[in-house]
Amino acid sequence: MSTKQNMLDKVGSFCVCKIKDVRNGSGNTIMQILIYNNNGLGLYSRPFIESFEETPMLVAVLTYMGYGILTIFGYLRDFLRDWKIERCHVAREREEQRDFVPLYQDFENFYTRNLYMRIRDSWNRPICSVPGAKVDLVERVSPDYNWTFDYTGKVVEGVINMGSYNYLGFAENTGYCADASAEVTMKYGVGVASTRQEMGNLDRHEEMEELVAKFLGVESAMAFGMGFATNSMNIPALTGKGCLILSDELNHASLVLGARLSGSTIRVFKHNNMQSLEKMLRDAIVHGQPRTHRPWKKILILVEGIYSMEGSIVRLPEVIALKKRYRAYLYLDEAHSIGALGPGGRGVVDYFGLDPRDVDVMMGTFTKSFGAAGGYIGGRKELLEYLRSHSHSAVYAASMSPPVVEQIIASMKCIMGEDGTTLGRDRVQQLAENTLYFRRRLTEMGFIIYGNNDSPVVPMMLYMPAKIGAFGREMLKRNIGVVVVGFPATPIIESRARFCISAAHTKDMLDTALSVISEVGDLLQVKYSRHKRLIYDQIQD
């Protein structure tokens, strides 16, 4: 198999990147590796390697066929259920309300009834221990093909947890953080019963916000009780009618909802594609608002640090360069990347070695790397003052629970090294090592892995609908808990299994997991990748 180096591509007017086409025997491009390094213009201080191998043609055809067969069977089963030949488990409307307008369209639920129900046991698996590197699952069986579940009363112990967002391993019930939270629980209680602007502003909240601001390297920060709500309640406070929001194709539902609730015009640019973004910025400024051609009041770019379904990292140096050139504002959602990227665990800004003051609004969540709950927004002082008085959450929603606040303070101090130990730094390093190792081994085995080499979110492609359920079940039989995702969270033929690496995973656990994945991969024939050599070998320039 030969590699052919393409001509140097111009990306926007700034960065020069090399795109390597990896071709198979018959000369067709099966993968593109994007490499940015110092040989270009110095925007990137380290190589940026992302790969999204194309779906093999045969697999795509078989996947469509699979969905087609499932749809036909779905119609057949609906027909049987309507004619009472088959017992109907679907909940029905009340007798007294029979003549009301139906609450759900039959078609809306077609997918749920006929496809989702078949593999419903892959999701919502209840657990009964700390969601750490190993977890205990509550055993459940279904006597009627996933319509109802019975709990046998037994517990499946020691399942290796590759599904929880526990990047730095702070999901623990012992240790410094847990002790601090326990103390606060007994002293402060669990609830607050008031909003931030009324009687719910505790001194611990202010202390936590100062700490968050210090951690991020920004002037000021504010925390909210729910990560989803942080986006959906604060984006409307920042933009309104007459503003433009440029949002990435694969943004999270909370960003999309926030953008919609704000009432601004939304334009979507192709995922992580800087040419598309630049073109939209230029068009927006040159042509102004549609039809009236008035200039836009402001332009806000919404991107995420790590995209959790693709495993890709945002091209932040270029986005910042574009934002500065065209005077737009940048809203960076670091839900998955805070704590997980960067030599100090400070997120994607740290990873690229950039200045946090270049990002106008730094948003993130505490759920993933800090083992707590909630979200934050950091930025300049003026921004935070405005949000303190105009954010929907500050006025109408209850403030954060004190033990959760304490967990955030304790874990953040640990990562920053302020608790006197090197535990935080060790964990960040361990996560980076685990990520590189896991990704390398999976690629060597021949699976198709999406995303950036440094991202701890590892999506592995399965494609076919039957393999989604099969993969989840086979892995659970061998005591590994994984997350599988299908439509509608992903495009219909690109179903995947998603692994989340944690600093709490030891090398032994990863090796066990890898051998099991390889075994199941052979069993289900999901090793689709058409190049068996290391990607790294290709980059010998």
Place this chain on the structure above:
Amino acid sequence: MGSPQVVRVGNNTSARLILNTWPLVCAPAYHLVLEGILILWIIRLLFSKTYKLQERSDLTEKEKEDLIEEWQPEPLVPPMSKDHPSLNYDIVTGPPSHKIIVNGKECINFASFNFLGFLDNERVKQKALTSLRRYGVGTCGPRGFYGTFDVHLELEDRLAKFMKTEEAIIYSYGFATIASAIPAYSKRGDIVFVDEAACFSIQKGLQASRSFIKYFKHNDMEDLERLLKEQEIEDQRNPRKARVTRRFIIVEGLYINTADVCPLPDLVKLKYKYKVRIFLEESMSFGVLGEHGRGVTEHFGVNIDDIDLISANMENAVASIGGFCCGRSFVIDHQRLSGQGYCFSASLPPMLAAAAIEALNIMEEDPEIFAILREKCKHVHKALQESPGVKVIGEAYAPALHLQLERSSGSRDTDVKMLRSIVDYCLERQIALTLARYLDKEERFLPPPSIRVVVTIEQTEEDIEKAASCIREAALAILK
């Protein structure tokens, strides 16, 4: 045209050519002319200049660069004046319980929604601690991906049993509960009838749902019936559309903005008459109204199956964090896949769920607390009546009352300043009160400025007397 004749043709190309073109020549003249014109037209179109129908940019590159250089955006946030009233928060040191330390002064708490006093309850704290030692703090995932704990399932079960419904679903944030529930059922094209005094989270849920919203005057059943009749007439004009348009009425049990109760039996009558579904928001009435604290349905003796969805948050009476919806499985199960705040957000930390379960235990063991709370509410309501210059807004049994100015000065800012000085006066004398906060520009029907007075079960007679006299003095001193 003549019938085909068998003509022997050799290798003669010209003869073959003639044979092939014979039908062409024999065709009628108009046919040939028409086809000739079409061919000429196609040739013309192929060679003519193409132009786009969209915005045609006649701008040169230089002009575009100039426009880009000149464009100045607004600042990301408008500048705030230093003395904006909502900029300076009151700081609470220590636990926000009955005796609360606000801005360094220990006060009696008349501001937190701690109706049943569970914020400080030892049993609740102990249970939360046990849960923390077992599960840690966070759940590290949404409900679908290893974020479902057995505690969550237990809490959902207990809530469903407590409210006597089939199923319940938990959210991790009170605000997001009704704001995610409404768009899961009501989509573009559906019609929602909402009370004017509905709280902000309902308004956000309605905005996210993109449905038609019709507001009726607060607690005015005639106005609602008028709107429903108009809709009926609309329906008769277009029966096909009416068959697929869903209709909902959204009301609150005890309104947070006006502290009065909705006329539920009348609403249920309207429901069956006009075939509209009812969604009931019970954040303030759950754990307050009714003999066993089941809310406004128990208060009025309405069959709970008549209400399609009951939503409440657990941040008031239950003194935990989060919210829940309960109702029939047919209705609630849908949210497990379509409720945005449920599917795309991390689940409730298990220690908070354990605290809620313990609070429910106490509520079930000891139903007298509800009667005691109602007594105290009546007491406070009566005691505040004698304050000059302020009027009490709310029912006698509502635990969260509003004190509004009897005569407004005309400007909202001045009113707010006056009420704030009353609050500060009371804080000085160790009574913790708070102004009711709203987002002035975002609320649809902005309520008048008011002070929130919350009754909790832990307040004693002396506390209530002290508070009432303090407010009276404050009103006399400031509003003279």
